[in-house]
Amino acid sequence: MLATQRLWPWKLLLAVILIGMAAGIWGAVNRIDYTWRWNRVPDYFFYIDEESRQIPFDGRVKSIIENGDVTTVALLSETGETVQVAIETETLRVTEGEELFEGDIVGFASEWSLGPLMTGLWTTLWLSGGASVLALIIGMLTGLARISRNYTLRGLSALYVEFIRGTPLLVQIFIAYFFIGTVFDLSRNVAGMGALAIFAGAYVAEIVRAGIQSISKGQMEAARSLGMNLIQAMVYIVLPQAFKRILPPLSGQFISLIKDSSLVSVIAITDLTKSGREIITSTFATFEIWLTVAAMYLIVTSVLSQLVFYMERRLAVSD
Amino acid sequence: MIKATNVTKIFTGRGQTVRAVDGVCAEVAQGEVVVVIGPSGSGKSTFLRCINGLEQFNAGSIVIDGVDLANKKTDINKVRAEVGMVFQQFNLFPHKTVLENITLAQKIVRKRDRAAAEAKARQLLVKVGIAEKEMEYPSRLSGGQQQRVAIARALAMDPKIMLFDEPTSALDPEMVGEVLDVMKQLAREGMTMVVVTHEMGFAREVADRVIFMDEGKLVEEGTPEHFFTEPREERAKLFLKQVL
Numbered sequence: 001m002l003a004t005q006r007l008w009p010w011k012l013l014l015a016v017i018l019i020g021m022a023a024g025i026w027g028a029v030n031r032i033d034y035t036w037r038w039n040r041v042p043d044y045f046f047y048i049d050e051e052s053r054q055i056p057f058d059g060r061v062k063s064i065i066e067n068g069d070v071t072t073v074a075l076l077s078e079t080g081e082t083v084q085v086a087i088e089t090e091t092l093r094v095t096e097g098e099e100l101f102e103g104d105i106v107g108f109a110s111e112w113s114l115g116p117l118m119t120g121l122w123t124t125l126w127l128s129g130g131a132s133v134l135a136l137i138i139g140m141l142t143g144l145a146r147i148s149r150n151y152t153l154r155g156l157s158a159l160y161v162e163f164i165r166g167t168p169l170l171v172q173i174f175i176a177y178f179f180i181g182t183v184f185d186l187s188r189n190v191a192g193m194g195a196l197a198i199f200a201g202a203y204v205a206e207i208v209r210a211g212i213q214s215i216s217k218g219q220m221e222a223a224r225s226l227g228m229n230l231i232q233a234m235v236y237i238v239l240p241q242a243f244k245r246i247l248p249p250l251s252g253q254f255i256s257l258i259k260d261s262s263l264v265s266v267i268a269i270t271d272l273t274k275s276g277r278e279i280i281t282s283t284f285a286t287f288e289i290w291l292t293v294a295a296m297y298l299i300v301t302s303v304l305s306q307l308v309f310y311m312e313r314r315l316a317v318s319d
Numbered sequence: 320m321i322k323a324t325n326v327t328k329i330f331t332g333r334g335q336t337v338r339a340v341d342g343v344c345a346e347v348a349q350g351e352v353v354v355v356i357g358p359s360g361s362g363k364s365t366f367l368r369c370i371n372g373l374e375q376f377n378a379g380s381i382v383i384d385g386v387d388l389a390n391k392k393t394d395i396n397k398v399r400a401e402v403g404m405v406f407q408q409f410n411l412f413p414h415k416t417v418l419e420n421i422t423l424a425q426k427i428v429r430k431r432d433r434a435a436a437e438a439k440a441r442q443l444l445v446k447v448g449i450a451e452k453e454m455e456y457p458s459r460l461s462g463g464q465q466q467r468v469a470i471a472r473a474l475a476m477d478p479k480i481m482l483f484d485e486p487t488s489a490l491d492p493e494m495v496g497e498v499l500d501v502m503k504q505l506a507r508e509g510m511t512m513v514v515v516t517h518e519m520g521f522a523r524e525v526a527d528r529v530i531f532m533d534e535g536k537l538v539e540e541g542t543p544e545h546f547f548t549e550p551r552e553e554r555a556k557l558f559l560k561q562v563l
Contacts, residue, residue: 221373222410222469226424226476227400236423241414319458 029287037285041292044279049113053085055100064096073106085109120275121296127193127271128261132254134197139204146209157205164202170263172199177267192264200257207253211246212238244315251308255301262297272296320480320511321347321370325379328365328535339365340376341535347480352512354522354543357532358558363515366532367482370513371402384479400428403473407485409465411457411472417444418453421472429476436475443471447501463494467501474505481505483514519562523547531555 059077071089076082087107094106114122145157164172176195177188186194215238223233265274276293280286328340340362347353355363368374370381372388372395381388386398412420421440425431431439444450447467449460457465466486473481483502487495499521506512506525516522522529522543529546531539531554539552547563550556 216408216410218406218408218410219412222404222406222412223424224396225371225373225399225402225404225406226472227396227428228424229396232427236427237412241412244414317456319456 034287036288037283038288040283040285041288044115044117044289044292046112046118047115048110050108050110052105053087053107053109054103054105055085056083056102057081058102059100061094061096061098061100061106064092064094071107075100075106116270116275116279117272117292117296120270120272121300123270123275124258124261124272125300127189127264127269128196128254128258131193131196131200131261132257134193135200135204135253135257136250138197138201139208142201142205143208143212146205147212161202161205164199165206169195169199169260170266173263173267188267188269192267192269196257196261196264199260200253203253203256204250207246207249208242211242214245215241244312247308247312247315251305255304258301258304259297320349320351320384321345321513322382323366323370323379324381326366326369326376326381327378328362328369328374328376338535340369342379343532343535343537345530345537345540347511347513349479349511350509351527352506352510352514352525353528353530354526355513355515355530355532356517356519356522356558357538361532362535363530363532364484367484367513367515370480370482371399371404373404396428400424400476401479403476403478403481405466405469405473405481405483405486407488409457409462409469409489411465411469413457416454416456417449417460417468420457420468421475424472425475439475440471443474444468446474446504447471448497461494462490463497466490466494466498470498470501470505480511480513483512483516485515485517487516487518517562519547531558533558 055075057075057077057079059075059081062074062076062082065072065074066089069089070086071092072084072086073092073094074082074084085106087109091108092106094100094104100106142157142160145153146161148154148157173192173195176198177186177191180186180194181188181191219237219241220233223237224230228236261271262273265271265277268274270278272293276289280289283289323343323345326340326343327338330337330339343362343366345353355367357363365374369376369388370383376389379389383398383402386393388395388398412423415423418437418440421443422433422436425436425439426433429436441450441453444453447470449464449467452460452464452468457468460468470481470486486502487498490498495518499518502512502514502521503525514521514526524543526543528540529543530537531546531550531552533554539546539550539555541550546555547559550559
């Protein structure tokens with residue numbers, strides 16, 4: 001038999017299956033009474049925020065300069081102070097020379113603002129980004145402690161890893177916020193990020209330990225035989241090689257962390273998931289919002305895994 | 320240069336104790352080439368690894384160039400910088416180029432600047448005959464080339480003693496010669512060498528003295544002429560009959 005295989009029948013089959021699944025979902029949704037309102041979704045990403053512009057003092061209108069859609073109004077106070085405000089031309093409410101009191105509305109200016117889906121995404125990003133950095137530091141130190149010669153360090157790190165891996169993250173978040181957060185007076189953001197970091201740190205520790213142990217003993221011996229001390233041998237020889245090996249499992253762990261960060265919504269941190277829930281309570285666009293939220297998580301995690309894929313290829317030059 | 324007295328190394332595990340090295344006394348003078356031979360598991364590699372502290376021995380003493388390894392105040396890193404080691408599995412650093420393999424320890428242990436370290440490395444690469452490979456990664460080299468880089472890496476530290484732990488055992492037969500040639504050249508230049516090997520030809524040709532070990536003990540030692548033609552001990556006779 002020849003090694004070459006025709007690919008197109010399998011591609012066709014894949015397409016048929018995907019189209020079939022989409023059609024099935026479409027049919028199922030049509031059978032229930034649900035009105036799709038996709039047109040409302042973009043407003044939750046960005047929306048135009050109309051804000052009134054007011055005069056900050058008692059005074060009068062000094063000049064009105066119209067420039068297309070934007071009008072600049074110069075305001076003069078009784079003490080001779082001048083302030084300029086920019087508003088939209090069609091919302092202008094004053095005339096030149098008019099006397100105004102503090103707080104009177106001159107006009108309206110509108111600007112693009114981030115909707116709750118974007119602010120929620122931002123919260124999710126900085127929360128999991130910060131937790132990832134902390135988890136990496138915790139995991140590095142714990143991973144090294146796991147293979148240390150010192151019994152106490154080994155014992156402590158083993159207990160930490162066992163405790164964290166043996167209890168649910170949701171429970172850990174509750175403990176971090178309601179127990180530790182109360183005792184040490186932590187804000188919900190600190191408690192949430194801390195819980196995520198400590199949770200992921202335990203897994204990172206095991207990844208780091210396995211990575212270091214997978215480097216052959218000969219590497220350490222060769223480095224030591226050249227007169228390097230333990231720390232130099234670790235920093236220059238063992239850790240760079242271990243890093244290359246742990247990059248794939250590590251990135252998997254950080255992708256998990258982004259997804260797990262949705263659990264912090266239980267302590268009222270408005271991340272992407274909680275934003276989605278809040279939007280649904282006011283719009284009832286349940287299907288649209290959850291599908292959108294899922295797509296947003298998917299985009300973030302795919303970007304991350306592509307980034308790691310690229311890094312892996314660059315690190316592979318010495319293979 | 321090296322004076323080992325009653326060196327004993329005991330491995331324990333699963334309730335068993337193995338005396339891998341059992342009361343070995345040996346001396347190596349400056350400029351001398353000593354070849355250690357013996358059957359597998361005779362403790363010759365373990366003994367060699369004791370000389371630069373990769374294995375800590377349980378009893379006895381090893382004094383290298385006046386420095387006592389058993390003394391707790393001895394800085395083992397300083398001793399190791401003076402004692403080059405070449406391994407059976409080469410143990411080149413796979414994430415560094417050939418040139419970086421040879422310059423790294425010079426820079427961080429000997430504190431040489433980049434230019435000096437690279438000059439030294441290039442000079443040694445010429446010596447071991449692979450000057451053109453300096454920018455390659457070890458994975459692109461043949462076994463023989465890797466082992467020659469490993470020898471250059473050890474020599475770059477300007478060691479007083481070179482230890483070789485079965486340097487040709489992991490090589491394809493056609494590559495053994497190129498590595499042995501480099502070692503012979505080193506011996507001619509007066510390097511103090513301790514070589515654990517199964518290459519009897521090398522022992523006969525290059526060694527000033529041959530040490531035969533079996534079951535952790537030093538069984539017999541002598542000049543190669545004497546050892547290979549008329550060994551005294553029964554075990555040595557039997558071993559030679561099997562390998563020659």
